[in-house]
Amino acid sequence: MNESSSSKASQSTIIDISNLYLTFETQTEPVHALSDVNLQVNSGDFLSFIGPSGCGKTTLLRVIADLEKPTSGTISVEGQSPHEARLNRSYGYVFQTPALLPWRNVESNIHLPLEVSGYSKHEQKKLSQHYLSLVGLSGFEKKYPWQLSGGMQQRVSIARALSFDPGMLLMDEPFGALDEITRDRLNEELLRLWQETQKTVVFVTHSIPEAVFLSNKIVVMSDRPGKIIDIIETNFPKDRTFDIRETPEFLEASQRVREALKEGHNDGS
Amino acid sequence: MMEANRIFNNLISGSVGPVMILVTIIIMVWYAGAVYLNSSFLIDRYEKNNVNWSFSELASDSWSMERPVLPSPHQVAKELKRTIWDKKITSKHSLVFHSRVTLSSAMLGFVMGTFLGIGLSVGIVYVSALDRTLMPWIIASQTIPILAIAPMIIVVLGSIGIVGLFPKATISTYLCFFPVVVGMVKGLRSPDKILLDLMNSYSASKAQVFWKLRIPASMPFLFASLKIAIALSIVGAIVAELPAGAQGGLGARLLSGSYYGQTSLIWAALITASVISATLVSVVGRMERLINNRMGLQT
Numbered sequence: 001m002n003e004s005s006s007s008k009a010s011q012s013t014i015i016d017i018s019n020l021y022l023t024f025e026t027q028t029e030p031v032h033a034l035s036d037v038n039l040q041v042n043s044g045d046f047l048s049f050i051g052p053s054g055c056g057k058t059t060l061l062r063v064i065a066d067l068e069k070p071t072s073g074t075i076s077v078e079g080q081s082p083h084e085a086r087l088n089r090s091y092g093y094v095f096q097t098p099a100l101l102p103w104r105n106v107e108s109n110i111h112l113p114l115e116v117s118g119y120s121k122h123e124q125k126k127l128s129q130h131y132l133s134l135v136g137l138s139g140f141e142k143k144y145p146w147q148l149s150g151g152m153q154q155r156v157s158i159a160r161a162l163s164f165d166p167g168m169l170l171m172d173e174p175f176g177a178l179d180e181i182t183r184d185r186l187n188e189e190l191l192r193l194w195q196e197t198q199k200t201v202v203f204v205t206h207s208i209p210e211a212v213f214l215s216n217k218i219v220v221m222s223d224r225p226g227k228i229i230d231i232i233e234t235n236f237p238k239d240r241t242f243d244i245r246e247t248p249e250f251l252e253a254s255q256r257v258r259e260a261l262k263e264g265h266n267d268g269s
Numbered sequence: 270m271m272e273a274n275r276i277f278n279n280l281i282s283g284s285v286g287p288v289m290i291l292v293t294i295i296i297m298v299w300y301a302g303a304v305y306l307n308s309s310f311l312i313d314r315y316e317k318n319n320v321n322w323s324f325s326e327l328a329s330d331s332w333s334m335e336r337p338v339l340p341s342p343h344q345v346a347k348e349l350k351r352t353i354w355d356k357k358i359t360s361k362h363s364l365v366f367h368s369r370v371t372l373s374s375a376m377l378g379f380v381m382g383t384f385l386g387i388g389l390s391v392g393i394v395y396v397s398a399l400d401r402t403l404m405p406w407i408i409a410s411q412t413i414p415i416l417a418i419a420p421m422i423i424v425v426l427g428s429i430g431i432v433g434l435f436p437k438a439t440i441s442t443y444l445c446f447f448p449v450v451v452g453m454v455k456g457l458r459s460p461d462k463i464l465l466d467l468m469n470s471y472s473a474s475k476a477q478v479f480w481k482l483r484i485p486a487s488m489p490f491l492f493a494s495l496k497i498a499i500a501l502s503i504v505g506a507i508v509a510e511l512p513a514g515a516q517g518g519l520g521a522r523l524l525s526g527s528y529y530g531q532t533s534l535i536w537a538a539l540i541t542a543s544v545i546s547a548t549l550v551s552v553v554g555r556m557e558r559l560i561n562n563r564m565g566l567q568t
Contacts, residue, residue, distance in 0.1 A: 065470060067466050089472060093466070093467065095467065099461075099467050101481075112481065115477075
């Protein structure tokens with residue numbers, strides 16, 4: 001019941017990329033970061049880019065976010081150009097590092113995008129309270145970033161990205177720098193957030209279990225030039241827990257991702 | 270032996286001990302230097318008058334001369350007491366009066382230099398043409414000896430009718446703006462690319478990036494610069510008082526001291542100037558700590 005209703009709502013395409021190329025001009029030789037990328041992301045998807053370092057997965061995410069301009073090809077985000085989508089604040093971006101401002105406390109860090117967008121003080125307070133409790137950090141409002149652990153800092157960063165209620169959450173290896181225990185816990189929490197907020201999430205990772213556990217669509221990429229090798233769809237229940245990591249379906253999906261990665265690697269060399 | 274070690278360790282571990290030791294050494298060297306530098310004049314005089322003299326007489330005479338080459342510490346201390354405590358602060362002989370004159374032009378120059386420096390740094394960071402053209406001139410400005418250009422500025426400004434506090438303050442400004450420009454250019458450029466991307470992802474305006482990111486990030490750089498600038502502002506004000514034949518100020522005091530061979534007067538003015546500078550630097554340091562606390566930064 002839940003499945004069918006949400007799948008119906010998620011049929012609309014929110015990101016549409018076709019024939020996308022991106023070449024960086026460097027002093028020695030041009031670097032082909034992205035080559036012939038074609039991809040549709042549907043509303044409500046949890047989609048992961050996975051691939052070796054330097055395969056352009058972060059670059060692709062940055063193109064969606066309009067932090068990088070493609071050389072050729074077309075891309076639309078929520079039916080508009082990435083530039084317009086950025087101006088409309090249609091996504092929240094979570095970086096590899098928490099990227100908190102050290103001179104602002106937790107609450108005030110979450111207020112940053114709200115201040116920029118012109119929310120009233122009252123709304124800022126209300127929203128920061130709401131999203132801090134959502135990431136389990138109520139009571140930490142007045143702490144400064146240096147007083148928090150790495151995992152807590154990244155939670156603040158996620159709360160900040162959600163605070164202005166964008167339709168999409170773009171996440172660039174957000175848990176890459178964390179220890180595995182913290183990472184597992186944050187993975188489960190992220191899944192819960194995805195379920196509760198109904199956001200579209202585009203997630204970059206180089207961890208196969210993380211990608212398979214979190215995503216309903218896994219985009220496997222190869223390096224030099226960065227292109228899409230395979231798109232693997234999974235159909236795990238939305239309220240899954242880590243128990244599914246022992247199921248044959250999970251292992252099979254992991255195996256498919258691993259093989260696609262290997263294939264991409266062989267192609268590249 | 271153990272006991273002596275313990276006492277020695279206590280002495281050098283705190284901050285009072287080492288400072289006291291250093292001050293004692295400086296005073297001892299000073300007294301010895303006074304004997305050494307003043308002795309040739311005294312010995313000449315002894316020989317002319319056929320006086321038999323001992324070393325202790327030479328020492329006590331060299332520490333109490335009317336016009337010594339190097340006055341002894343207690344002579345300078347006496348001069349300080351005479352000109353700071355005993356004179357009315359409105360008197361032309363009061364060091365408080367002269368300090369106020371110097372301080373007011375130094376502070377005006379410091380404020381102008383700080384604003385000029387911040388303004389230039391904003392221009393350099395935001396306008397790439399200024400970045401390429403302005404910096405060489407700013408550096409060149411500091412290679413000109415301040416002693417050479419100070420009279421020029423005073424004379425030029427005086428000839429177009431600008432006299433008094435402002436021309437003197439411009440010399441301080443001339444020295445002050447440089448560390449502020451250098452520090453603030455670095456400070457305004459200090460935010461990581463990731464933070465600029467973050468602001469970009471919120472489609473923040475240039476003004477928002479400036480006030481919410483670049484300015485707070487530049488505070489540590491600003492205060493490092495301000496500490497240098499405020500000490501330079503006193504130097505600038507004193508230098509500005511030298512060529513103009515100024516009626517007041519520590520510079521004028523130094524000048525009249527050297528006219529009349531009143532070395533203790535010169536030393537008293539020098540010590541006053543350095544005490545003022547040190548106080549100002551520590552005031553800036555206090556402001557920095559206050560702002561750091563308000564910004565929640567670790568110090």
